[in-house]
Each structure stands twice: as C-alpha cells, then as structure tokens.
Amino acid sequence: MTRFQTEFVTSAFARDGWPRWKRSEVALAGRSNVGKSSLLNALAGVKGLARTSKTPGRTRCLNFFAVGDKLALCDLPGFGYAKMSHEDAAKIASMMQEYIHGRANLDAIAILIDCRRGPRQDELDLAAMASEGGIEVIPVATKCDKLRRSERAQALKSFDSIGAAPIFCSATSGEGIEELRRRIFALDHANTNRRAASR
Numbered sequence: 001m002t003r004f005q006t007e008f009v010t011s012a013f014a015r016d017g018w019p020r021w022k023r024s025e026v027a028l029a030g031r032s033n034v035g036k037s038s039l040l041n042a043l044a045g046v047k048g049l050a051r052t053s054k055t056p057g058r059t060r061c062l063n064f065f066a067v068g069d070k071l072a073l074c075d076l077p078g079f080g081y082a083k084m085s086h087e088d089a090a091k092i093a094s095m096m097q098e099y100i101h102g103r104a105n106l107d108a109i110a111i112l113i114d115c116r117r118g119p120r121q122d123e124l125d126l127a128a129m130a131s132e133g134g135i136e137v138i139p140v141a142t143k144c145d146k147l148r149r150s151e152r153a154q155a156l157k158s159f160d161s162i163g164a165a166p167i168f169c170s171a172t173s174g175e176g177i178e179e180l181r182r183r184i185f186a187l188d189h190a191n192t193n194r195r196a197a198s199r
Contacts (some may be wrong), residue, residue: 004181005068006044011061012028015098023072025105026138026184029126030112032053032078035142038171039112040065040075041180048190050075060092061161062099071184074099074106080122081086101128108136108187110180115141118158138183145173 012018028036032156050063056174063075066196076099077092079103084092109130117140119127127137139162152168159166167183169176 004044006040006046006049006065006073008049009066009072011063013061013095015102018062018099019072019104021066021072022105023066023070023136024107024187025074025103026070027074027076027099027106027109028112029076029109030078030140030142031080031114031120031122032084034078034112035171036075036078036112039074039140039142039169039177039180041170042171042174042177043073043184060088062095066112067184074103080120082137097129101133102136106135108138108184110138110140110184111162112140112142113159113162113166115144115147115155115166119162120157124161134161134188137162138180139164140169140176140180141166143170143172144168144172144175 002097009019010017028040028181030036041047041052044065044067049065060077062077065073065075067073076096078090079089081097100109109126111119111123111126113123126138130137139159144152144155156165167176167180169180171177
C-alpha cells in the first residue's frame, strides 16, 4: 500500500489564508454530498481526519492537508446544493475560481462525481476551467459500491463527456482508493521532475 501520511493544516476563506508552501497540490472537488470527506479519510487511512456530515453543503471554506513531505490536498467546498442561498453559492464559486486561477502549485483537480448519474454541466465547466489553466483533471466515480457489475459499462460511458476515464472509488469498500493514491503520487513525481528541468 502506498504510504499516504496526512495531517490537517488549516482552513482558509480567502487567499491570505492559503499555506505558503511549495508542495505539489491536488484539489478535491465535487457536488455537495458526493462523498469528498469520506474519500479523503479513506485516502489518508485516518477516520475522522476530514469531518463527514449527512447534511449537504457543510464545507464552506478551503481545507488544506499536508501529505508526507512534498504533497498537499485541498478539500474544496461542495457545489450545487439546492438549499444554499444565492449569496453563499456566489461566495463559494468566487472562492473556488480564485483558488483554481491563482494557486501556482495546484497541479491537479480530482473531480468527484457520483457514478450513478455521471458528469453534469457543473462538473464539465469545472473540468474545462482546470484544463484551460493547465491543471490536470482526474475524474473520480464515487460510491461505486452502490452499482451492480452489470451497470458498470453504462456508468463508464456516461463519463465520455468529461474526456477521461474515471477511477471507480468507494470509501465504503475501499475499491479504487489505492489506485487514486498511486495516481496522486505519480503526479507529484512528474511535476517534481518538470520543475527541476525548467530551472
């Protein structure tokens, strides 16, 4: 198993709260209640590292986690929650856009999407925004333990619109967690080499 020693560092509502480090950063993004906190806990192998809630829309800030010596994760607020006020939704959208456009060491965004419904316009817009900024997009099909094997092919096809095959993951069964860990660490090595070559 890939070692993924992770610890919470800080929460931030604006740029001045972002950690000033040179770590390669991977953001976790997705609609409210897609399972971001549960997946982060599964990745880290630490129960309760990120707070989980049955109430959608609880995360309203950027939560930063250090992973080993060179990596970091940023848990972004969930979007698309119908009961959130327009004002709160606008604040969260602005916060996320500022982070995606303004974070120099953000190398990838793992976009978590419920595998039972596939990408919607919100996720496609986020993927396009990331790609335009040279940020790698990692589609993650969450809650795959709720799919029958016979439903996998159709679920996979629904991800065609995002332009990359997803990693099927389940925080409950553990499926795909190690694959996602390896993908994140491979990204770190690739970017470390790229930065060294550019010096």
